[in-house]
Amino acid sequence: MTCSALSAVDEPLEGTAAEVRGWVCLEFTAAWGRDVLDGTALGEELATELSRRADAADVRIMFIRHPGRSEPLTSGHTVLLARTDPDDSWCERVKIDTPFDLLDIDFAVLGGPAPGLGDRVEEPMVLVCAHGKRDQCCAVFGRPVAAELVRSFGEHVWECSHTGGHRFAPSMILLPSGYTYGRLSEADSLEAVESAMSGSVYLPGLRGRSTWTPQGQVSEIAVRQHISCGVDDLSVIDLGAGVSIVEHVDSRRWEVETETSELPPRPPSCGAVPKPVRPVTAKSVRELGSGLLLT
Structure with missing residues (x-):
């Protein structure tokens, strides 16, 4: 394969x-x-x-x-x-x-x-x-x-x-x-x-925005899955320890908690030696100020 x-x-x-x-x-x-x-x-x-x-x-x-x-x-x-x-x-x-x-x-x-x-x-x-x-x-x-x-x-x-x-x-x-x-x-x-x-972001197949760390990329995508916004409307502050703050240009803010897991080794490219994969995934999204928890 x-x-x-x-x-x-x-x-x-x-x-x-x-x-x-x-x-x-x-x-x-x-x-x-x-x-x-x-x-x-x-x-x-x-x-x-x-x-x-x-x-x-x-x-x-x-x-x-x-x-x-x-x-x-x-x-x-x-x-x-x-x-x-x-x-x-x-x-x-x-x-x-x-x-x-x-x-x-x-x-x-x-x-x-x-x-x-x-x-x-x-x-x-x-x-x-x-x-x-x-x-x-x-x-x-x-x-x-x-x-x-x-x-x-x-x-x-x-x-x-x-x-x-x-x-x-x-x-x-x-x-x-x-x-x-x-x-x-x-x-x-x-x-x-x-x-x-047209100034929007297509979500299927989206790996992330290269500006952010892997944790930040996951956090931004997690927020986009719950709201509609333009290409440059969101910024990310990576706080480390699996927590990021995503901020909209209209001042709305979300706290996103992520976690890192480990999958069985697989080749990073065809013919290469298999290596472990550690994907980052979103656990929760909480809009700050409203107490609303989005999962």
Whole structure:
């Protein structure tokens, strides 16, 4: 069985999105290699320096390409810069001549307001993992989803490199929110993107918002399952010890209690050595000030 089939048996999706402050997505149509920063595509020196800078700024560097296109780029590389914090989420599109020009971008800007380095992107960008050299599930299940989405959303859709969590394939990220999805059918993927385009959040298949810790991701989703609200309406304070506070922009607040369990080991990707899985799940949701307990 594939890693995604084994995971689907009993592993929750909530709380499994990559935890990063922002995303740097480089259009790159040549061979990707197993890891975008392993030196295969960009060379050892550039890859090492970009990895160091990304770690320092708490951002994720990814490769992107338009579905079905692998021809060499003749007019430079598109770069998407995205900050996911709901207090001020944004995405900008920058054009660079070569990947070395990424060194001219201070990744620390992803921790603040839009820097104006490129054109502001007003509608969500859609990234679907199709990184076959990293895991077969991403290619087999991701590419058909990307191909279906591009028919409706055109240039807003990109295939991307590893997003974290092969076993949840097909995996999709929406920018700038950082909302990450898994196990979506082509029809569900369309609904998720349509919801994002209208400013709302599609809950089926939602793994979490990359801004938050796993506990915070689970807590936010738990509140969204009880109320209707927009993409950037909720923020999360992770208090630790299984307790988070979720706050709405209208000042309503909820206390969410979570717990961590352990499932039998399973491969994190196809062919890998099985590892234990420790999912985080919500135990209770209590609206502060009202005494209302939602479970």
